[in-house]
Amino acid sequence: MRWENLTVESGGNPSGNPANPALFGADAVTTRTFDTPEFRGITFHEIRARSIVNRVPGASRMPFEWTVNPYRGCSHACVYCFARKTHSYLDLDTGLGFDSQIVVKVNAPELLRRQLGSRRWLGEHIAMGTNVDCYQRAEGRYQLMPGIIAALRDHANPFSILTKGTLILRDLDLLKQAAAVTEVGISVSVGFTDLDLWRTVEPGTPAPERRLDVVRALSGHGIDCGVLMAPVIPFLGDDPSQLRATVRAIAASGATSVTPLVLHLRPGAREWFMSWLAHHHPHLVRRYERLYAEGSYAPKWYQRRITRQVHELAEEYGIGPTRAGMPRRVPVPEPVAPGPTQLTLL
Numbered sequence: 001m002r003w004e005n006l007t008v009e010s011g012g013n014p015s016g017n018p019a020n021p022a023l024f025g026a027d028a029v030t031t032r033t034f035d036t037p038e039f040r041g042i043t044f045h046e047i048r049a050r051s052i053v054n055r056v057p058g059a060s061r062m063p064f065e066w067t068v069n070p071y072r073g074c075s076h077a078c079v080y081c082f083a084r085k086t087h088s089y090l091d092l093d094t095g096l097g098f099d100s101q102i103v104v105k106v107n108a109p110e111l112l113r114r115q116l117g118s119r120r121w122l123g124e125h126i127a128m129g130t131n132v133d134c135y136q137r138a139e140g141r142y143q144l145m146p147g148i149i150a151a152l153r154d155h156a157n158p159f160s161i162l163t164k165g166t167l168i169l170r171d172l173d174l175l176k177q178a179a180a181v182t183e184v185g186i187s188v189s190v191g192f193t194d195l196d197l198w199r200t201v202e203p204g205t206p207a208p209e210r211r212l213d214v215v216r217a218l219s220g221h222g223i224d225c226g227v228l229m230a231p232v233i234p235f236l237g238d239d240p241s242q243l244r245a246t247v248r249a250i251a252a253s254g255a256t257s258v259t260p261l262v263l264h265l266r267p268g269a270r271e272w273f274m275s276w277l278a279h280h281h282p283h284l285v286r287r288y289e290r291l292y293a294e295g296s297y298a299p300k301w302y303q304r305r306i307t308r309q310v311h312e313l314a315e316e317y318g319i320g321p322t323r324a325g326m327p328r329r330v331p332v333p334e335p336v337a338p339g340p341t342q343l344t345l346l
Helices: 019-023 082-088 096-100 108-116 138-142 145-154 166-179 195-201 208-220 240-252 269-280 282-291 300-316 340-345
Strands: 029-033 043-047 053-055 066-068 101-105 126-128 159-163 184-189 225-232 258-262
Touching (some): 082 096, 082 269, 096 101, 108 145, 145 166, 159 166, 166 184, 166 208, 195 269, 208 240, 225 240, 225 300, 240 300, 258 300, 269 282
Parallel strands (some): 043 101, 126 159, 159 184, 184 225, 225 258
Antiparallel strands (some): 029 043
C-alpha cells in the first residue's frame, strides 16, 4: 500500500518516496488488529494526518464547502458506497478492502481544534459523514467524535452530521451543548425498511428501525433530525409499497424532513455493486446496464419520478420535504474528485 514504508516500526521513509510524506508525515502509520467479535477481520491503519478540514471540489453542487472525515474505509460495508474509489488512491482494495482496511486519523480532534483557532479560518459550516460514516464501528474504539464536536462547540462553529450509526447517541450531551451555541444539523440515512434488502446490501449497519430510533431519541431531546432517504435502489427498493412503508416509518420517527436520493454508481462502487447484483439478482443485471448506460446516475426522468412519489407520501404523512426550523444545510454524500488529487484532502 502507499504508506507501507511509513510504519512507526520501520523508522520513517527510507525509500525517499515524496508522495507519502505529503500525505501523513514520516513516522505516521501504525497498523493494528483486534481479536474481538466486532472487529474480527478488520485492520486499522492509525495515521497522524497533516490536515483534517477538506475543501469540497469546486464543481460540487453541495450546500457546504468544507468537510471533516476522521476515517477512510467503512465497516458498514454498503455495497453501493460511492467512496470506495478513494481506497484505490492508497493502493487499497475498493471491495472487501474498503470494508475491512480502515484508516483512522487519530489526531483528528487536535488538528481540527488548531484549524478552528487559526486567524485564517472564517467559521464556515463543516459537514461530517458525507464521505464515510464517522459513527461506524471504529468510532466505538477510537472515540474521535467527542473531541471533534467539543472543538466545534467551543468555537461555536456550525456543523452537520450524516450517519447510519446509532453510536451518535453516545454524544447526545455534546450535541445539545453545541446546538445551544451554533447551528447543528443532523440527518440519519435510511433508504428503505425492507429487512431482506438491508441484510444483503448494508450488512455492517444497524437495522433501519434502529436508525429511526436515533431520530426519535434526538427529537425527544429537542434536536431536529432529518432523514436522507438514500439510496432508493431501482427495482429492489422502489416499489410504491416499499416507498410508502419507508416514508410512513420515517414520519412515525418524528423526522423533521425527508430527502430522497436515488442510487448512483460511480467508478469503484459500480463494479462492486454490479458484482453483488450478478450474485444476488442476476435477472436485474441487464436492466441496470440499460438504466445506468449514460453514466453514474439514473436518468432524470427516473429521479424525478422517485422524488415526486416520496414528496407526495411525505406530505400525506405530515412531514414534507422541508419544514420551518430545519437546518439550512442538509448533509448529503460528498462528491469525490477523480484521481490521485483526492490524496491532498486527507
